[in-house]
Amino acid sequence: MTTLLYRGHQYQQSHATGDKPGVQLVYRRNVYQARQANCQHTPVHLVYRGVGYTR
Structure with a gap:
């Protein structure tokens, strides 16, 4: 798995992408x-x- 970085915090992606076409x-x-x-x-x-107003 790829380690991702968001706002200075590293995390592992919890689900795989690309499963659906x-x-x-x-x-x-x-x-x-x-x-x-x-x-x-x-x-x-x-x-x-x-x-009051009319839309």
């Missing part, structure tokens, strides 16, 4: 924009420190 993340602009356009946004009245 990496995941490729994909951004699909059209899907995201369609979901944003279709969501029903209802205004919510909130109060913060005695001041």
Whole structure:
């Protein structure tokens, strides 16, 4: 095992890394924009420190 250093203290890593394969993340602009356009946004009245506002 590799000895690691954090804020001046050495320690041994408690678990091995690399057991799971990496995941490729994909951004699909059209899907995201369609979901944003279709969501029903209802205004919510909130109060913060005695001041009300609508979000």
